[in-house]
Amino acid sequence: MNSALKELLDLLDLEQIELDIFRGRSPEERFQRVFGGQVAAQALVAAGRTVPGDRMVHSLHAYFIRPGDPAIPIIYNVERVRDGRSFTTRRITAIQHGKVIFSMSASFHIQEEGVSHQAAVMPDVPGPEGLPTWHQRMLSVFGDEPSMRDWLAKPRPVDARYVNALPWEAERDPSLVTSDNLVWFRYDADLPDDPLLHIVLAAYASDFTLVDTVLLAHGLAWGSSGVSGASLDHAMWFHRPFRADDWLLYAQESPWSGGARGLARGQMFTPSGELAVSVVQECMIRVSGDVTKS
Known part of the structure; x- marks a missing residue:
């Protein structure tokens, strides 16, 4: 495991500072703004910390509202919108400088049997190796x-x-x-x-x-x-x-x-x-x- 992946896994280990409130940080490098994938991943971790282990996220919908500042922590607030018998919904907001920089809704679902099909076909391309x-x-x-x-x-x-x-x-x-x-x-x-x-x-x-x-x-x-x-x-x-x-x-x-x-x-x-x-x-x-x- 290279140092960049070790750092990423560390960044995803959010600090819980209150019930449904988490703190995340950014890499030491000071880019112009926080990478959007990092904020989305950390928000999903925060939501997952509030959901029973028998439910897995099946969808997310997010908005990037303001550029993130890599020099300060990001606070993630999780709202428990709904806990149903088979679906759980969470709303997550990421805050810096007292303003929302990112918002996400994520839905979690228990494992269920059902009809299935796949119409999408993977493109015929060379392998990665x-x-x-x-x-x-x-x-x-x-x-x-x-x-x-x-x-x-x-x-x-x-x-x-x-x-x-x-x-x-x-x-x-x-x-x-x-x-x-x-x-x-x-x-x-x-x-x-x-x-x-x-x-x-x-x-x-x-x-x-x-x-x-x-x-x-x-x-x-x-x-x-x-x-x-x-x-x-x-x-x-x-x-x-x-x-x-x-x-x-x-x-x-x-x-x-x-x-x-x-x-x-x-x-x-x-x-x-x-x-x-x-x-x-x-x-x-x-x-x-x-x-x-x-």
């Missing part, structure tokens, strides 16, 4: 550029391997522009069997590449062309048990963008082709300067 790592792909794009050296040297908690182009590659080569984004990912360690932990880690990873999917459709990339963006809202549905320390194919697409917003959808498949998670996110995309790409 033969694909270059994220670090190798980034080195092929930026080389040993001094301004990127420290950032690229940092360990990452998630092993992500792109099937298609990175946004920076599509920006340089218009033939690589696409509205689809296919990424294998896993946490490269033997994780505990706690099902909620694997769901929380999938929620954390789900926010990494959805905005990239919208950028790919326009041949745009972070750090150039005056591009800025942020997650606005985020919804996930968890269909069946899975393990975040095994590979998951995150098949994403962007069906629409306009009015400084973009929509991205994703499906996470197990290596055997089972649909484990569905994701939808709307993001903000703004481009300043004279940019004519579309």
